[in-house]
Amino acid sequence: MKRQVPLLITLLVGVIVFLSGVMTLKIGFFDLKTVSSTMTGWGTLVSAFAAFIAAMSLVLVHVKRIQAVKKNPMAVINSLALLISMGLMAVLGIAGQLTQGRPLPLFVLIFNNVINPAGAAIFAMLGFFITSASYRAFRARSLEATILLVSALLIMLGRIPVGEQLWSQFPALADWLSNVPNAAAQRGILIGAAVGAIATSVRTILGFERGHLN
Amino acid sequence: MSSANEQNFHRSKSNPNVIDNSRSNQIGGILVTFSFSAQGINTLFIVLLIGYLGVFFYNKARKGELPKMRRIVGLDVIAEATGRATELGRPVHFSPGIGGITNDVAPQTMAALALMSYVANLTAKYDTGLVVTIRQGVVFPLAEETVRVSYVNAGKADAYNQNMVRFISDQQFAYAAGVMGIFAREKIAANIMMGAFWAESLLLAEAGSQVGAIQVAGTANMTEIPNFVVGCDYTLIGEELYAGGAYLSQDPNRLGSIRAQDIIKLAVVILIPIGVILATANITFLKTLLTY
Numbered sequence: 469m470k471r472q473v474p475l476l477i478t479l480l481v482g483v484i485v486f487l488s489g490v491m492t493l494k495i496g497f498f499d500l501k502t503v504s505s506t507m508t509g510w511g512t513l514v515s516a517f518a519a520f521i522a523a524m525s526l527v528l529v530h531v532k533r534i535q536a537v538k539k540n541p542m543a544v545i546n547s548l549a550l551l552i553s554m555g556l557m558a559v560l561g562i563a564g565q566l567t568q569g570r571p572l573p574l575f576v577l578i579f580n581n582v583i584n585p586a587g588a589a590i591f592a593m594l595g596f597f598i599t600s601a602s603y604r605a606f607r608a609r610s611l612e613a614t615i616l617l618v619s620a621l622l623i624m625l626g627r628i629p630v631g632e633q634l635w636s637q638f639p640a641l642a643d644w645l646s647n648v649p650n651a652a653a654q655r656g657i658l659i660g661a662a663v664g665a666i667a668t669s670v671r672t673i674l675g676f677e678r679g680h681l682n
Numbered sequence: 683m684s685s686a687n688e689q690n691f692h693r694s695k696s697n698p699n700v701i702d703n704s705r706s707n708q709i710g711g712i713l714v715t716f717s718f719s720a721q722g723i724n725t726l727f728i729v730l731l732i733g734y735l736g737v738f739f740y741n742k743a744r745k746g747e748l749p750k751m752r753r754i755v756g757l758d759v760i761a762e763a764t765g766r767a768t769e770l771g772r773p774v775h776f777s778p779g780i781g782g783i784t785n786d787v788a789p790q791t792m793a794a795l796a797l798m799s800y801v802a803n804l805t806a807k808y809d810t811g812l813v814v815t816i817r818q819g820v821v822f823p824l825a826e827e828t829v830r831v832s833y834v835n836a837g838k839a840d841a842y843n844q845n846m847v848r849f850i851s852d853q854q855f856a857y858a859a860g861v862m863g864i865f866a867r868e869k870i871a872a873n874i875m876m877g878a879f880w881a882e883s884l885l886l887a888e889a890g891s892q893v894g895a896i897q898v899a900g901t902a903n904m905t906e907i908p909n910f911v912v913g914c915d916y917t918l919i920g921e922e923l924y925a926g927g928a929y930l931s932q933d934p935n936r937l938g939s940i941r942a943q944d945i946i947k948l949a950v951v952i953l954i955p956i957g958v959i960l961a962t963a964n965i966t967f968l969k970t971l972l973t974y
Binding site: 486489494511512519525588593597598600601654660663667669670676 | 790844848
């Protein structure tokens with residue numbers, strides 16, 4: 469039963485949602501699209517509860533770290549910061565929804581001035597990481613690595629003004645590399661990945677894919 | 683519909699791609715309306731074909747006619763990476779991606795969960811530490827249960843620790859920062875990233891490289907494949923991620939499905955040059971058929 473019930477639910481919901489995307493069926497008051505959108509709404513509810521469980525797990529992990537302060541005192545600072553900020557934003561968010569039906573100004577202020585800039589800062593590290601990854605990757609160790617190196621060099625020269633100054637055809641060559649062999653390879657991978665995604669979805673709906681149920 | 687039993691075949695004014703072939707009938711006093719969207723017919727055909735072929739080849743695989751799969755180095759090396767982590771006494775990190783299971787990247791997450799089961803089984807057998815980091819809350823219970831059952835199946839139920847599966851954050855870069863911190867503090871020896879990733883892929887790959895971890899990654903997101911190719915030691919590209927579960931488990935179900943995928947891809951490969959030639963000769967019946 470522990471496996472059969474989830475598989476049955478998966479089959480029923482999967483078939484209904486899939487069919488609602490390819491056909492319209494109305495029998496009296498029964499409308500396939502309405503049933504499908506209702507089930508999608510239930511899915512959103514289940515996701516919200518799952519997110520709550522995940523948040524509770526996060527809280528428990530960090531509470532345990534704080535309790536084990538003697539083992540690792542420095543970890544307590546990070547755990548406290550996480551719990552305080554998590555609690556603060558949760559309280560502000562809930563209070564805003566309950567009282568005004570929208571986020572409170574303080575919530576928006578913290579989100580715009582702390583969370584967004586922090587995310588942008590981490591994102592900005594990509595520039596440096598791309599440089600270090602390129603330094604490690606673009607080496608002529610094998611035929612494939614040499615092709616990668618030469619292609620990357622041509623693309624870089626084609627995209628910067630200095631490249632065009634060195635040879636006027638570098639931009640056209642870079643465009644050709646991007647639009648012809650690169651696009652062809654991408655489309656090939658895309659076709660394979662798309663067919664794989666369909667097959668995985670069909671397997672999951674029909675209950676053949678049970679890796680998540682064990 | 684102006685009246686019952688009326689049948690309309692014309693292009694919908696609001697969306698020319700939809701052929702309004704809606705049909706209404708009164709059956710026992712109940713109005714029944716049924717119609718197909720233009721693309722829906724093609725979609726339904728492909729899905730039914732893949733489903734039929736999957737079941738056909740599954741039956742063949744169950745009788746012992748297992749399809750041969752080419753060697754996928756990235757999957758073979760997972761066991762080696764886990765062994766290396768065991769020797770070094772450092773944990774293995776696994777990430778099933780930052781996509782969820784309710785959007786268009788759900789198949790990648792499902793494929794990643796299947797691979798997570800395999801990795802958890804290995805770490806249970808070798809008594810290696812395992813850290814699974816989760817971004818999407820909805821994936822967390824699935825991941826927790828997958829790891830727990832893998833440990834139970836390996837006979838190491840007492841070795842399972844709730845701290846193995848950690849929800850980090852649902853913000854993309856907060857997740858990346860958290861995982862990078864885990865890499866640095868816990869000195870992971872093997873980093874396995876399977877599933878849907880976006881911009882944080884290179885951050886995680888570089889962070890893993892900085893701590894000297896052996897890295898295996900797989901995604902079907904086109905934009906991140908180059909990041910993994912340059913940042914990781916082994917990369918599974920596109921469909922190799924979906925084939926991972928079948929390759930490692932040799933389960934007839936999954937192998938039959940892989941064979942079905944290959945048949946469909948072969949059909950596409952054959953149709954492409956035929957379509958190019960026909961389109962060049964201005965013969966449009968194939969295009970009309972496939973875009974009906």
